[in-house]
Amino acid sequence: MREKVRFVSGDVECVAWHYPGTNGGCVVMAGGFAVTKEPGTDKFAERFHQAGFSVLAFDYRHLGESGGQPRQVARVREQLADWQAAIAFAATLPEVDPAKxxxxxxxxxxxxxxxxxxxxxxxxxxxxxxxNADGPAASRNAIRYQKPLAMLRFTARGILDAIGSLVGRRPLLVPLVGQPGTVALLTTPDAISGGDLALNPDNKYSDWQQEVAARSALRVTLYRPGRFASRVQVPLMVLVCDQDKSALAEPAAIAAQRAPHGELVRLPGGHYEPFLTAHQEAVEAELAFLHRHLLEDKPLPAVGQELFLGVRPPEVDVNDIIIRLTAQG
Structure with missing residues (x-):
């Protein structure tokens, strides 16, 4: 179903899974923060591939099978450069139409x-x-689920790690998820209850190192990518979960409404619900979106279009799981 491929980003070699498709379309994918390609993309990549799409699922530099030293360091600028390199590489795959x-x-x-x-x-x-469309907002919310002393220790470790990086010291690592009171990136309820179940059930991906450099964890709290939404000229689907305590639904929903051709999809549940009980609804909505914009000649969505996924009646076709409401104002 898939083959290991490599491409160069900057002076580093990135490693990816290539699923050759049949319809000319290609989905370039990456996992979440310090989440490698297998736990981060396998579940959705397999469904996209079954529908005929090619998939290129890659590891960022410094993580997983990709190169780069030191390990477990995530820098926003470098990872954005990895996206550019991955998109360019996907366009060279023999079965892929660069326009799709x-x-x-x-x-x-x-x-x-x-x-x-x-x-x-x-x-x-x-x-x-x-x-995570607004790092400062998500960070303020995360503080509600962390103890003050642990938050101070987390901040201190991030500062020490950043200083140590200037003299070439090895990164000080923090777990991606931990209980309140421990030094960890996330101590939110949905991360604790759903993160491992969603991404690493039964320790399926035992090689995944669930830690990241403290300096990286501290820096991402200031990143606000939602401010770029108004500049997005391509069809954009933003899928949020209304009880998301880790990334927050509302900043992402606002960003979707600001995108010129944005579609907002809302699901009940926490941050990892699309990997869990809502997986079928999420993947069907995403596949319908990909079919419309990669394989069919459909008009662009209206500004601020909002889509609600609810309980699908058994007799309704998959395309009818979406109730479209045009946002007012």
């Missing part, structure tokens, strides 16, 4: 989608799933 390339990501990487799509008006479509 879409991008997909979730969580912090979902936030990248706003900036990536704004930079690449030649893309056919973009999907931001439960994106």
């Amino acid at each position: 390339i879409a991008v997909w990501a979730f969580s912090l990487s979902g936030g990248y989608i706003f900036q990536v799509a704004a930079r690449n008006p030649h893309l056919a479509a973009a999907i931001a799933q439960t994106p």
Whole structure:
């Protein structure tokens, strides 16, 4: 079903899974913050591929199988450059029509989608799933689920790691998820209850190192990619979960409404719900969106179009799971 491929980003070699498709369309994918390509994309990539799309699912530099030293460091500027290199490489794949390339990501990487799509008006479509559109807002919310002393320790470790990086010291790592009171990136309820179940059930991806440099974790709290939404000229689907405590639904919803051709999809549940009980609804909505904009000659969506996914009646066709409401004002 897939083959390992490599492409160069800057002076680093990135590694990706290539799923050759049959319809000319291609979805370029990456996992969330410090989430490697297998736990971050496998579940959706397989469905996209089954529908005929090619998929290029890659690891950012410094993570997973991609090159780059030091390890477990995530820098926004470098990862955005990796997206540019991945999109360019996808256009060279023999079965891919360069005019039918879409991008997909979730969580912090979902936030990248706003900036990536704004930079690449030649893309056919973009999907931001439960994106972190406003780092400061998400960080303020996360403080509600962390103890003050642990928050101070987390900040201190990030500062020490940043200082150490100036003299070449190895990164000080923090877990991606932890209980309140521990030094971890996320201690929110949906991250604790759903993160491992969604991305690493039964320790399926035992090689995934669920840690990141403290300096990287501290910096992303200031990143606000939702501000690029108004510059996105391509069809953009933003899928949010209304009880998301990790990335927050409303900043992403506002960004979707600001995009000239944005579609907002709302689901009940927490941050990882699209990987869990709402997976079928999420993937069907995303596939319908990809079909419309990569394979059919459909008009662009109206500004601020809002889509609600509810319970699908058994006799209704998949395309009828979406109730379209045009936002007012």
